[in-house]
Amino acid sequence: IAHDFNNIIAVILANSEFLLEALPEGEQPYLDALAVRDASMRAVMLTRQLLAFSRRQALEPSLIDMNAAIEGLERILRTVVREDIDLRFELAKELGTVRIDLGQLEQVILNLVINACDAMPAGGELTVETHTDDGQVVLRVSDTGHGMDEATKQRIFEPFFTTKEKGRGTGLGLSTCYGIVEQSGGSIAVSSELGAGTTFAIRLPRLDEMPSSASDIPQ
Secondary structure (H helix, E strand, C coil): CHHHHHHHHHHHHHHHHHHHHHCCCCCHHHHHHHHHHHHHHHHHHHHHHHHHHCCCCCCCEEEECHHHHHHHHHHHHHHHCCCCEEEEEEECCCCCEEEEEHHHHHHHHHHHHHHHHHCCCCCEEEEEEEEEECCEEEEEEEECCCCCCHHHHHHCCCCCCCCCCCCCCCCCHHHHHHHHHHHCCCEEEEEECCCCCEEEEEEEECECCCCCCHHHCCC
């Protein structure tokens, strides 16, 4: 079913892009087409989560440049981040590479960014950062949102656990991120305090090898 939905969503997403190119920016028809495109992107994320959760998504791990993967997603990230949120990128140089499925890495980044946006209903700052530490490549996604209490942090990676109102969350996003990172030989941790924002930190083994092909680097 998820694969069938993907085919339908692809048509909606492509045509919304055509509309955005043809319509004057800022006018209501443009904003309507933008809403269609953004909703389609969320639908793509949901079907990816379903495929990953049911382990029906084919894995193709390869050597990935984390910074290049983030830069390749930047345009999409800026479309899903609201105007009242300041999105910042702080990418360290000479990261080395990591071995992970590129599509799943993109899924993790999108999930964390969307989750951060939902945690800042009144706006704020969202930072995507990379650096190396103790032989690992570290990806941090930080927000200045409402934060979490200790009880929520203990359950945040549980499948189907969500603090969002009914109809706003499936509870699969963060559990899917956890599964992808763990299966790739890495770890994911969260630090958060009520009223002081949240940071998710992903650690993956650092490899001193070049990306295995040009296709590993997002364009």
